[in-house]
Structure formats: C-alpha cells, structure tokens
Amino acid sequence: MKFFIDTADVAEIRDLAATGLVDGITTNPSLVAKTGRDFIEVLSEICEIVPGPISAEVAAVETEAMLAEGRRLASVAGNVVVKVPLTPDGLKACRALSDEGIGVNVTLCFSAAQAILAAKAGATYISPFVGRLDDIASDGLALISDIVEIYECYPDFTTEVLVASVRHPMHVVDAAKLGAHVATVPPNVLRAMFKHPLTDRGLEAFLADWAKTGQSIVGDGEPAALSPAAEERRRA
Ligand code: E4P
Numbered sequence: 001m002k003f004f005i006d007t008a009d010v011a012e013i014r015d016l017a018a019t020g021l022v023d024g025i026t027t028n029p030s031l032v033a034k035t036g037r038d039f040i041e042v043l044s045e046i047c048e049i050v051p052g053p054i055s056a057e058v059a060a061v062e063t064e065a066m067l068a069e070g071r072r073l074a075s076v077a078g079n080v081v082v083k084v085p086l087t088p089d090g091l092k093a094c095r096a097l098s099d100e101g102i103g104v105n106v107t108l109c110f111s112a113a114q115a116i117l118a119a120k121a122g123a124t125y126i127s128p129f130v131g132r133l134d135d136i137a138s139d140g141l142a143l144i145s146d147i148v149e150i151y152e153c154y155p156d157f158t159t160e161v162l163v164a165s166v167r168h169p170m171h172v173v174d175a176a177k178l179g180a181h182v183a184t185v186p187p188n189v190l191r192a193m194f195k196h197p198l199t200d201r202g203l204e205a206f207l208a209d210w211a212k213t214g215q216s217i218v219g220d221g222e223p224a225a226l227s228p229a230a231e232e233r234r235r236a
C-alpha cells in the first residue's frame with residue numbers, strides 16, 4: 001500500500017518525507033488556504049521535496065476552465081497529478097487531461113457508481129472520502145470494499161483506489177485489508193500509526209537493562225571491522 005500525505009504544509013512534508021515512508025502528497029483548496037501561501041509556489045516546493053505523485057486541485061467548475069487550470073498546474077512539475085471533482089464537467093476534463101498524458105485524481109467520490117464513471121473516464125486515481133461518509137453515519141470502508149471489488153472485475157480499469165478523508169489509523173488498516181492501492185493520511189494519523197504503549201514500555205525496559213551491562217556497541221566510536229558478509233552488503 002502506498003502512503004500519500006494529505007497536507008500542503010511544507011514543513012510537515014519535509015519532516016515526514018525524511019521517514020522514507022512517503023510515496024506522494026495530496027492537497028486540496030482547503031489545505032492550500034490553510035498555508036496562507038501562493039498555491040503555485042507551494043506546489044513547486046512540494047514537488048521538489050517528494051518525487052512521487054503530488055495532487056493539485058483545480059478550482060474551476062467548467063470543463064474548459066478546468067483544462068486551463070489543470071494544464072497550468074501540470075506545467076509546474078512532471079510529478080503533478082491534477083485533481084478534478086466528480087462532476088460531469090470534471091470527468092470530461094479527466095478524459096481530456098488523461099489523453100494528454102497528465103495524471104488525474106478524481107476527488108469527492110462518495111459512491112461506487114461514481115467510481116465506475118471515473119475509471120471509465122481514465123482517472124489515474126479515484127478518491128473516495130471515508131471520513132466524511134462515516135461523519136454522516138454511512139460506512140466509508142464499505143465503499144472502499146465495493147470499489148476495490150468492482151475494479152478487480154475489470155483488468156482494463158487501471159484506476160487506483162486512493163482512500164481519502166482518513167481520520168485515524170484504523171481507516172488505514174481496514175483499507176489495507178481491503179487491498180486499496182493508496183491511503184492519503186493527514187500527518188497526525190501517520191504519526192499515530194507509529195504509536196503503541198507496549199513499544200514505549202518495552203524500549204524503556206531494554207534500555208534500562210542495557211545500561212546495567214555498562215557496554216557500548218560502538219565502543220570508543222571507531223567503526224568496528226565488518227564481517228565479509230556485512231562488507232559485501234555495504235558495497236552493494
Ligand atoms: C484528499 O485528497 C482529500 O481532499 C482529503 O482527504 C479530504 O479530507 P477531509 O474530509 O478530512 O477534509
């Protein structure tokens with residue numbers, strides 16, 4: 001499963017990209033507005049930090065205007081994926097951009113029927129919003145299950161299921177069990193995924209016991225000679 005980070009905050013992106021766990025970024029107009037910065041400037045910085053797909057959303061609602069915005073966004077960097085809303089105009093723009101070789105993320109998907117249309121329109125990603133469905137007492141994960149099942153029936157559908165509106169680690173775990181290709185996670189959710197109280201407690205105990213031995217693995221700081229196998233791994 002690929003992890004995208006759902007934020008336009010460059011400092012957060014830099015910090016999380018350093019973990020080596022980040023495959024891409026998704027932004028939306030609300031996330032960009034939160035930064036208070038110029039969209040194109042932020043987008044170009046993000047594209048330099050993360051080499052994977054970076055979703056940037058159009059603000060227009062009519063196809064021609066979406067195409068103009070989409071082409072402008074795609075011109076910022078080769079890894080920009082243009083985000084369009086799941087509307088008739090959005091899907092027309094999706095088809096046209098996709099035919100031009102530009103990646104498209106179809107956003108604001110709330111039904112399996114909509115997901116079928118996006119796949120037929122040549123979307124690179126479909127973004128079903130699990131959290132916003134859960135918020136209205138609908139089952140967000142059931143939608144992911146339906147879309148994954150439907151897409152699997154049609155090998156010519158190349159659209160990847162990008163689980164969006166993720167609120168907590170269990171959304172990620174459940175989506176992974178269902179075989180979703182990507183989860184876009186807010187920074188706090190990715191950080192929460194590291195956490196387990198038994199990890200903290202176990203580490204504390206190991207460190208306390210290790211201190212009692214009085215030993216140091218690296219000794220005086222000089223690198224120890226490597227075994228022939230380790231040396232080979234180092235060279236590889
Ligand atoms: C990302 O592509 C979506 O725009 C985002 O996940 C929506 O999340 P929200 O429902 O928390 O705003």
